[in-house]
Amino acid sequence: MEIKEAQELLSALPAREQLEALIDYGKQLKEFSETEKKEENKVPGCVSTAYLTVEVKENKVYFSGYSDALTIKGYLAILINGFNGMNVKEFLSTAESIVKEFITKTKLQASLTPSRANTLGNIIAIMIKKVRQQV
Amino acid sequence: MNNFPILKRQVYGNKLIYLDNAATTQKPEIVLQAMDNYYRDYNANVHRGIHLLAEEATVAYEKVREQVAKFINAESEEIIFTKSTTESLNLLAYSLTQNLKKNDEIILTVMEHHSNLVPWQQLAKQRGLVIKYVPIKTNGELKLDTFNKLLTKKTKIVSLTHLSNVLGTINPIKEIAKKVHSFGATLVVDAAQSVPFMQIDVKELNCDYLAFSGHKMYGPTGVGVLYGKKTLLEKLPPFLYGGDMIEKVTLKETTFNTVPYKFEAGTPNIAEVIGLGAAIKFLQEENINTIKSHEEELTKYALKELNKINSLTVYGPQKRGPLISFTIKNVHPHDITALLDKDGIASRAGHLCAMPLLQELNVDGVIRVSFGVYNTKEEIDFFIKSLNKAIKVCNGN
Numbered sequence: 001m002e003i004k005e006a007q008e009l010l011s012a013l014p015a016r017e018q019l020e021a022l023i024d025y026g027k028q029l030k031e032f033s034e035t036e037k038k039e040e041n042k043v044p045g046c047v048s049t050a051y052l053t054v055e056v057k058e059n060k061v062y063f064s065g066y067s068d069a070l071t072i073k074g075y076l077a078i079l080i081n082g083f084n085g086m087n088v089k090e091f092l093s094t095a096e097s098i099v100k101e102f103i104t105k106t107k108l109q110a111s112l113t114p115s116r117a118n119t120l121g122n123i124i125a126i127m128i129k130k131v132r133q134q135v
Numbered sequence: 136m137n138n139f140p141i142l143k144r145q146v147y148g149n150k151l152i153y154l155d156n157a158a159t160t161q162k163p164e165i166v167l168q169a170m171d172n173y174y175r176d177y178n179a180n181v182h183r184g185i186h187l188l189a190e191e192a193t194v195a196y197e198k199v200r201e202q203v204a205k206f207i208n209a210e211s212e213e214i215i216f217t218k219s220t221t222e223s224l225n226l227l228a229y230s231l232t233q234n235l236k237k238n239d240e241i242i243l244t245v246m247e248h249h250s251n252l253v254p255w256q257q258l259a260k261q262r263g264l265v266i267k268y269v270p271i272k273t274n275g276e277l278k279l280d281t282f283n284k285l286l287t288k289k290t291k292i293v294s295l296t297h298l299s300n301v302l303g304t305i306n307p308i309k310e311i312a313k314k315v316h317s318f319g320a321t322l323v324v325d326a327a328q329s330v331p332f333m334q335i336d337v338k339e340l341n342c343d344y345l346a347f348s349g350h351k352m353y354g355p356t357g358v359g360v361l362y363g364k365k366t367l368l369e370k371l372p373p374f375l376y377g378g379d380m381i382e383k384v385t386l387k388e389t390t391f392n393t394v395p396y397k398f399e400a401g402t403p404n405i406a407e408v409i410g411l412g413a414a415i416k417f418l419q420e421e422n423i424n425t426i427k428s429h430e431e432e433l434t435k436y437a438l439k440e441l442n443k444i445n446s447l448t449v450y451g452p453q454k455r456g457p458l459i460s461f462t463i464k465n466v467h468p469h470d471i472t473a474l475l476d477k478d479g480i481a482s483r484a485g486h487l488c489a490m491p492l493l494q495e496l497n498v499d500g501v502i503r504v505s506f507g508v509y510n511t512k513e514e515i516d517f518f519i520k521s522l523n524k525a526i527k528v529c530n531g532n
């Protein structure tokens with residue numbers, strides 16, 4: 001699913017339903033390999049434990065991720081489903097602004113008390129960093 | 136009940152139900168007004184100017200010192216205004232350890248808030264001191280028999296919480312004080328959670344020092360208290376240097392002011408101290424014993440209702456202060472608090488500034504609800520309903 005799609009869906013919902021929808025996204029996040037749950041894949045700065053890996057194949061990005069909090073899983077699901085298969089160059093040049101718009105339009109940050117820091121912004125920054133390290 | 140303007144507020148279209156009182160309490164109208172009046176009517180620095188405003192501000196500020204002293208059965212000179220419990224404990228960690236020798240021992244407990252652990256730990260590192268920790272039983276009470284064994288002639292300081300901000304455990308300070316003093320050691324009590332809940336009498340507890348925060352007792356942030364026995368404070372070296380804490384300064388030397396001023400360097404948080412005075416007046420008018428019974432009843436009721444939820448584990452003893460920490464099997468605490476928030480319920484999730492304790496309990500995080508003077512049984516019913524709904528959302532497919 002495109003990030004825009006999730007954005008439109010979530011923006012139309014009141015706070016409670018929006019959070020439940022985010023949790024639903026979280027439940028749909030694909031399994032994450034147990035062996036990848038290691039220190040170097042941890043997302044730093046996240047209040048709950050979260051992992052993220054990236055693989056670049058034929059010039060395209062493929063992420064997988066995990067968190068023990070469903071809300072964080074929801075964020076990961078939206079970003080992973082939204083960006084997987086995207087061309088590296090396109091990802092690096094557009095991802096940040098796509099997420100920025102997503103945050104502004106959905107106002108999801110405000111509805112997420114667990115995140116003291118800017119959770120989504122933090123995750124995308126790490127996604128970008130990890131891709132840069134691979135190309 | 137004195138009114139709390141903020142409680143009229145809506146949160147996501149719901150009435151606010153504030154169950155995060157152990158983090159900070161809301162402020163009654165009289166506290167807000169007292170601070171506002173100070174800034175509008177008699178804002179001036181204290182202890183300095185010879186003009187009417189300065190005189191009024193100083194009188195108001197010093198009157199609060201007397202109020203605090205009476206409130207905990209101390210003398211005025213034994214009350215030092217700080218910024219918080221944290222600052223009070225840092226002051227003690229710094230000043231009390233100055234004259235200790237290498238390998239002297241400090242006893243803490245595993246249930247301490249970071250603010251009563253990190254300062255001692257860091258100072259111990261700098262000064263080569265040894266820290267020993269009193270463990271807890273599975274019900275969340277201290278293992279006093281182990282404590283008795285840890286206590287030796289090497290023990291110089293024992294510092295512990297009166298009421299655990301995670302477990303709700305109320306520690307037997309009076310009994311502990313007797314033992315600590317029989318070894319000639321100094322007893323420090325972190326009373327951040329107990330002062331807003333129960334009558335504190337420092338003479339009866341016989342602790343040497345006691346620390347608490349204004350903002351957890353319906354007063355403003357930015358003001359804390361350090362109580363110390365006068366004879367001990369007189370010998371204790373100061374922590375912060377600057378204006379107001381001096382008697383005489385030359386280019387070569389400084390002599391210090393008497394207690395408590397020796398420990399209050401620089402312009403204090405005057406408005407906040409005045410706000411604290413109003414908070415104490417509020418607590419006295421409501422009557423601390425009435426508050427205690429009310430909160431105990433709420434806690435007992437909430438415990439009973441929480442224990443009906445199968446997947447839920449409560450931490451801490453049955454007999455406790457007004458707070459309950461719990462976890463839910465296979466559900467992350469943050470997901471629950473985020474969902475509760477959408478129903479207007481303010482609760483807390485995470486390590487609650489007590490990481491070592493959570494390691495002992497073998498959990499990464501807990502959910503905590505904590506009660507205050509304004510909470511009601513109906514609010515707890517609503518919270519339990521909302522919690523059950525949240526668990527369903529997290530567990531459903």
Ligand SMILES: Cc1ncc(COP(=O)(O)O)c(C=O)c1O
Nearest residue numbers: 219220221248250300325327348
């Ligand atoms: C038991 C205990 N001690 C100390 C503190 C620190 O208080 P403050 O942050 O006001 O300095 C707290 C506050 O959370 C507490 O609960």
